[in-house]
Amino acid sequence: MAPFDDILGEFVDERFAPAEDAIEADPTTADRADEYAGEYRMTTFQTTHEKFLGLAQGTVTASVTDDGVLELISPEGEKSRWVEVEPGVFEPKTDDDASFGQTSVAIEDDYLYMNAPAPPFERLSWYETAGFQVSLAGTVILTLLSPIVIWPINAYRHRGWGAMRGYLNRPRLAILGCVAFLVAFIGGVALNPPFDMASWVYGFILWQRLAFGLLYALAIGAVVTVVSVGIEWQRVFVARDLDAGSTSRYGLVYLTTLVMALLVLLWQAWYWNLFTAAF
Structure with a gap:
């Protein structure tokens, strides 16, 4: 022992x-x-x-x-x-x-x-931290969804429901198209949540790929939006008058803010390589 x-x-x-x-x-x-x-x-x-x-x-x-x-x-x-x-x-x-x-x-x-x-x-870097990226995405998404509430109220106050069609000029229509793609993307991800970590490595199902594919439609819509708002600014610079566009000066500032928010969102999708998730 x-x-x-x-x-x-x-x-x-x-x-x-x-x-x-x-x-x-x-x-x-x-x-x-x-x-x-x-x-x-x-x-x-x-x-x-x-x-x-x-x-x-x-x-x-x-x-x-x-x-x-x-x-x-x-x-x-x-x-x-x-x-x-x-x-x-x-x-x-x-x-x-x-x-x-x-x-x-x-x-x-x-x-x-x-x-x-x-x-x-x-x-x-400071802009790569999870806290900043999540906060930025939340702020940008809320900003892009804000026209759904703001524009109908603003149109009704100034023109009434009967003149809504005239209120929707090309820049606003382009923005609303991008908002529609964004809502469809969020809805597609919510209905087919890619929470399984293995799916990120071995591949998504068809519906998940289609949801991420909407990011390409959003990118195309962003190009149209940038051109449309750019034309508004060209009119302003040519006339040297902030009210020379098809909207007021405050409306033009709001449109520009929406364009910047859209570009930031696309940058985040590019930064996280989400455009490759559809393939």
Whole structure:
């Protein structure tokens, strides 16, 4: 029984031994906080529509305390602390910070490296963060849907329902066409939600592809809208009068705002590679 007692004793000593002393942080790391702090996203599938999975996978947030400790917060909200042992290379401050066998991390040229075989994480610019992208998309979509409410009320106040057809000039019709494509796209995604992560990798069903295909119709409608509103501005510049177009100066500003919102939405669809989801 002696060998068993020895093995059991070694196991107990190793398993329940007090944690080692924490590694002392290098105070100069705080001077390089700007090189390390930020949000980092996994670099997997950055050239296909699977890039959109980055929103679901979450980001790793890095910050540096005043005493030089690198703090990492995982997408699940778990916090770990790291100490710089050489430029850009960090080790866990305590054994508790070395979760899942993560024994070291490195940050270099805006990339966060962890234990292989995990791909590196890239630091995001302010406009690439999930919070900004989601907030921007929500603001843009609400702006583009606003004519559904604003224009009927405005037309009724100034001309009455009988003159609604005259109120719908070419720029407004072009905008409403884009709004129709946007509503159809949102409806198609809602009816056929692509929430299954595997579908983003292995392909969508036909109805999901058709829904994403509406983004191309939206892009074509955007071109028509830009040309229509551009003609209105040309009339203004030629006449040197803000009221020279087919709408008032305030209406022209509103149309221009809608065009900008439309272009921003298309930029977001391009940024997340959603145009490739239809194929």
